[in-house]
Amino acid sequence: MTTTPSTATATAAPGPGSSSSSLPTASPRETAQVLGGAVGPILAQGVIARRPWVVKLAGQLGTDDRSVRMLQGLRARHGDGPVRLPIPGRPAALVLGAADVRRVLEQTPEPFATASWEKRGALGHFQPRGVLVSHGAAREERRRFTEGVLETGSPMHSHAESITRVARQEAVALRADAAGSGVLDWPTFVTAWWRVVRRIVLGDHARDDHTLTDRLTALRRSANWSFLAPRRDDLRRQFHDGVARHLDRAETGSLAEMIASLSEQHPGTEGSGTEDLAPTDQVGHWMFAFDPAGAVTLRALALLAADPHLRGRVRAELAGRDLNQPQELPLLRAVVLESVRLWPTTPLLLRQTTQPTTWGAGELPTGTAMIIPTWFLHRDDRSRSDADRADPDQWLDGSAAQDWMLTPFSGGPGVCPGRELVLFTASTVLATLLEEHHHVLLPPERFAARGPLPRGLDPYSLRFGVGRSTAAGE
Template sequence: MTTQQTPLDDPPDRTGEPGLPLASGRDTLRAAGAILPIIAQGVIARRRRVVALAGKADLDGRGVRILQDLSTRYGRGPVRLRLPGRRAALVLDGDDVRRILDGTPEPFAPDTWEKRKALGQFQPHGVLVSHGAVRAERRRFNEAVLDSGHPLHHNAAVMARAVAQEAAVLGAEVDRTGELDWDAFIRAWWRVLRRVVLGDAARDDHALTDELTRLRDAANWSFLLPRRRARRSRFRARVREHLRRAEPGSLAEMIARTPAEREVDAVDQVPQWLFAYDPAGAVALRALAALVAHPAELARAREEIGDRDLALPQDLPRLRAAVLESVRLWPTTPLLLRETTQVVPWNGGELDRRTALIIPTWYLHRDGRTRADANRFDPQQWLDGAAQEDPALVPFSAGPGRCPGRELVLFTTSLFLANLLRGRELELAAPVIDPQAPLPAGVDPFAVRLRVRPTG
């Protein structure tokens, strides 16, 4: 007697295309089982309860193991998935990641359909959802305002003073309470980023960033929710008010000084900077937790800080490396998306036009088969150049679509951490991180707590 196969039982299918395997129905479901928990945690704005549940169930680690198995079964890929109504492929190889990111925006466009639907809630004219000549002009504008490629921003002196002042306010609070947790940290971090982006007068404009958070919550649902046009209009008007001041030393001043064609829509570039800057708070707090859990690395960081004047701009390579390693271990963009703009020949096969390419960074950064340090804290690799040699490590994306605010984020986060570390001893209360054991695939930033003891 023979048993009829169902679509779920199909074996790996290469359909005559040696480099482009087609996942079986069962393996497509397994891939979805790895990716959906990442999406459920919130791609645009993190969902606090879901992040906590995912951490307790080790869903990020489970997803890594599933994708490792799929990579073993199907080879380099990209592995095409059997999705209804959407061509999609998983990118599981570092060299393929490099090819795709280096090929942005043609033939691998960053403005995928899903991304346009999501980010349209609060930045429909942002560079991430643009294409062609207008994208190029918006990208040029972003790079000019953010001073891309320079470790210290043109306005670094004013920004450093704002970082030091807000770190001092937070430091006084935690010295008094004896504890540093997420809520205290993120309040201070939002004050920093509002001042850096919009100027000192925006320091306490919580309503502005609360409105943005509500829009981001809606964006999490992508095409499933209608656009919140009235809310976006209120938010945009509030941003414009701050930009009109063009406060010296802020990004708002840089906007006023940077020529731009009308289609750039300078106001609509600001939400991306606020949106991208927010997760840097989680990155910084995780980096601090990892440093405290690794006394040798903490000692090196303190040695770097030394007696520097932290109210002045500082290049702090070791602390920057700790921040980069935090993003490597716990990416704030766990899924990078690109979409083919034409038929692309690949390993003897083809990727059809409008194929969504899914780059699972949280898996690529943690694949223990290719990385000896996949699950340990290793800032040194960002100092000796080893990390830059690995095409699978893309903490701020890579290629022409690399985050234009990379240097600004590294500057402000490393300086903020330096200010917090000076003059106080820290002990990690939660979560438990054993430096001798593999680091968890998911660390809930909302649950991080550090005990604080001032040292004078």
Template sequence: MTAPQPPKPAARADRVSLWRYARLFRQDILSAQPARLYRAWMAEFRTPFFRSFLVNEPELVKRLLKDSPEDFPKSNRIAEGLKPLLGQSVFLTNGAEWKRQRRIIDPAFEGGRLKDTYPAMRAAAEAMVARLRNRQGQVEIEAEASHVAADVIFRTLFSIPIEHEVAAEVFHRFRDYQRSQPILNLAAFVRLPGWMPRFFRRGTRRNAAVIRGLIAQLTDERMHAIHAGQAPDDLATKIMTTRDPETGGAFVAAEMVDQVAIFFLAGHETSASALAWALYLVALYPEWQEVLSEEAIALEDDSFAAVSKLRRSRDVFREALRLYPPVPMMVREAACPARFRNRDVPTGSQMVLSPWHLHRHERLWDNPDGFDPSRWETPNGKQCQRDAYIPFSAGPRVCPGAGFAMVEGALILSMILRHFRVRTVAGREPIPAAHLTVRSKNGIWLEIVER
């Protein structure tokens, strides 16, 4: 019997005009891509407004992200669609400002802090198990994954559960924001002059303003608690009390709102996407959920030491991140002329790095479209993990919370499978589509049954 293949959008075999491509791109970035990109080392896309190069060759990816990152800063075209929510957060800035922000943020995510945040992370996972116990049957698991990921963020960042009034409001507003926000907007195709107004889908600006207002309320309360010597020792306190070792300055309140917004986006939205796909994959391959269920006996130890025993769970979560990278494309901009694969790359060109294509590249991976968590122990898997696996980016701009996300994903996945079996629902196969992250067009439906 042939093993089922994880769902993947049908790639386009034909060439399309720029404007037809733009319409397809707006509907869904993944299904708009031609099939040849899963084999190409590099592809050029020309428009009347700019030139774009999609880069898949590992040496070129390394050059962009690790060897010469200052020659290829983050493109402002991505920032255009996210500024209403993220302002001048570390996700969008470049140069000296970005370096200053990372010097303040990075210490909060150093090794020892993971152990400190683990109890809050585990409490969120246990709360999700309790919710699922009351919702057995057919469940839209993306919504549940979003709930627990948001709970983890609020517990570890502000020491409050998702049930807290402000936390709950941020979560519900962000869900509306996520549904209305494409990964790229018009600015991805046209360089708009500074004076021209930016247009967003209905509700985007309003939801962003409300979310930022609620975050400002939380940060103001925390600042007062810090000054009064009554603040809990969580991530928010750590970040708000860390000073730049070079300048001695700390984040002011307005800057902290920007940073908390990206922590919520990066730490909640991406984790929710990966967790939902991981649960779907083990439902599609039930032999793997039994392996993870047996391994999850390690969680009888409620200390951080149990995490090191969740090796298979980490492999499954890593494989979900390969097949469904939450951020399917990243865009850099050539700050100076360059030459890639005997092609001239003019200044201002858009350099597209696509985890979606790189992670499924037919000339790099064995069984690129298949689900195989054991691949990470093979020579090919180990080589590709070094050269062709970038779910958290790479180089200086690698996500500071990557280690946090891997612990969170393995823990919650194991906790769920320790208590429940998950099964696919006939007639409801998910179809991957990209909004802010890779989600399913109509949700991911699973049947949840208690063990």
């Protein structure tokens, strides 16, 4: 484990109340600017359930662009930090350097807990016992269980055949519809995507259980307001009962089947000294996390539609493969990774210190929120040559994996345990959409492959012209 402290030094006068030997501290004015101009627009777009109209507005107003400039200015004045933000009642620090990002993520959950105050407030609305908001022994057991079901680290899940079958069936139907109407847009895509998700997680019988996912969406909308919104206990109960009914079937080939078999191996909680695995809470998180993955997949399609060279390379990767069989598609996965790097679905990674934590010459008090602004670190054009262009090759040659400034799936012991499963699902859906069909990006979200890519790309406005490919290729 690396515990490299930041080597950055403060270049500005220390903030109020701090001594010259402590960590750089933003002024109250800078703090207000960061909260209002950078964090505020992210929260307004909905951290747990996106608000499409705000996402659209943010894109039109260029808030992502402005907030990148703001953090560049802050770093120029204070160094990599961590830069403390003097927020009354909520100690916080912005983590802006690779070594510091690494330290925070590798030293999760002690002393940097995943279960920050904000996350407990938000996720408590629908998964109060989810692994992300658990700590101590409960977190350990739930994480082990989660990794067991999702098969974290394995590019090909042992249910890859069923996942392929499901993803192919839904994507073939989707592309036929799109080719029929000539257009693929968000509403048609997301309907098919949710079918894929419900079938993979809960089984084929859950395919059309829109009520279940609508209830989850309603709970997530309340979760956007964290502690400010009242808990909707009845709705939460209905959602969990619905999930439990699907889990009881333990349908062959679904994650529900794996949940049943791993739960059986887990000793009962009563009097055994072990923690409740809370499978319905974990499933709540998985379904919530699969939702933005739909946006990631559609943005990846936009990258391919805009870039004939990249599209040609992907077509070459697909050529001659039997897509009805599970396929590892490294380049297509790398395009999905670029989509989530360029437009991260977790724009702020949060940790919270569980004890006073020494950092260089300074100390962070217990309860400090460590904020890793991925949306900035991934797109900082003062330090990255790939800030505004797609570079899938960095995921193929391993350089992105070594780069702690790039953490779309987090890193360390709290890394996203669904990473491989979702990359496999997304690449299988994309491969099917591309097979024998071509896509042209339609207005309003248009961009040139070689030009700077937009900092905000509204997935809900994405539209593609779709047609069958000619024998010659496109």
